[in-house]
């Protein structure tokens with residue numbers, strides 16, 4: 514069967530466009546993964562028409578198709594079975610148009626995020642989505658998972674930056690919805706159905722993205738605080754004082770700060786390591802002198818009133834890069850054990866209690882471990898990392914998951930702020946979603962993909978049973 518699939522796909526996209534199962538075993542399964550890809554074949558179309566042909570062929574034969582972008586998603590959302598076909602958009606990486614007047618970009622789905630950032634920068638514009646994996650993550654993948662990242666507090670999630678999409682449906686139908694208008698209320702907003710659907714409703718092939726004016730001035734500071742209350746109050750103070758220019762508010766609990774500012778990490782502490790909380794703030798505006806003045810006044814007020822305990826203000830672009838490098842040095846969690854990575858969302862008022870409870874339950878129920886918490890606090894998103902000994906990993910992982918996810922129901926939190934559900938969080942979907950909500954998701958899935966060939970088994974199972982009882 515595999516050989517038949519490979520040769521049929523080669524007919525459609527050419528010899529070099531298809532990798533067989535053997536070739537796939539040489540390709541990594543993704544970021545922070547130790548395994549390699551498995552599938553009947555990996556097909557790399559170069560046009561929407563080819564994507565359509567491939568899906569029509571697979572649909573007729575009931576062959577499942579798993580779409581892959583940059584494989585930086587972290588929740589096993591693009592894992593494939595040996596009988597399935599992987600469709601990669603890696604050969605569709607053309608930035609087709611940048612319209613500087615309308616301030617939109619038309620791109621193919623395989624364009625890496627960073628490539629678009631760099632290209633629009635040349636036109637004095639910005640595409641404000643930004644995340645650590647910008648070099649490998651693709652715009653199609655960002656849309657399919659509704660990626661969040663570092664600047665959600667200012668610009669929203671990927672969903673908020675998409676004006677139009679071209680999507681190929683399960684049966685090969687091309688749904689072209691390449692809208693360029695910011696305001697368009699003519700009926701259902703179909704593109705939003707596919708944003709965050711993790712490849713289960715259609716394959717995104719091209720996108721119209723909203724661009725912004727490039728910020729002309731950036732101010733940053735690394736701040737130390739004595740209490741979580743101070744963190745929450747500082748967010749309100751700085752957001753109000755900066756008049757809409759706050760573009761990042763990243764919190765780090767002390768243990769994460771120590772990890773990324775001590776050897777073997779390359780970073781060094783901009784403020785002493787003795788405080789319980791740290792915040793990286795960034796402000797982006799349009800006037801260097803005025804922005805700096807306003808930023809410095811806001812920081813002085815916070816220091817003078819005792820709202821913050823200490824602060825280092827970036828004096829150069831290099832300082833800004835160094836500050837961000839600390840925040841982004843997540844790779845340090847690979848040292849000395851295996852990390853279990855979480856991405857949760859909860860109201861700011863509930864965060865301190867949640868983190869303290871989690872630390873307590875991990876101490877009493879899990880053996881040797883380390884806990885790090887950091888995240889985009891400005892938009893309610895915390896990254897929780899629990900590192901355990903490699904030999905304990907498989908045994909304790911389900912326990913750790915339960916300890917992280919279960920308390921979220923009581924505070925109306927989410928099991929996934931920005932990474933998506935994939936296979937990894939599927940058993941816990943009921944913590945964040947009601948039975949009625951999951952039922953509507955199933956209705957949509959059945960309507961758009963009646964044979965269930967698109968990324969099967971991800972987010973929820975087709976049969977009833979995973980929704981919360983009401």
Ligand code: ZN
Pocket residue numbers: 661662663889896931
């Ligand atoms: Zn994040």
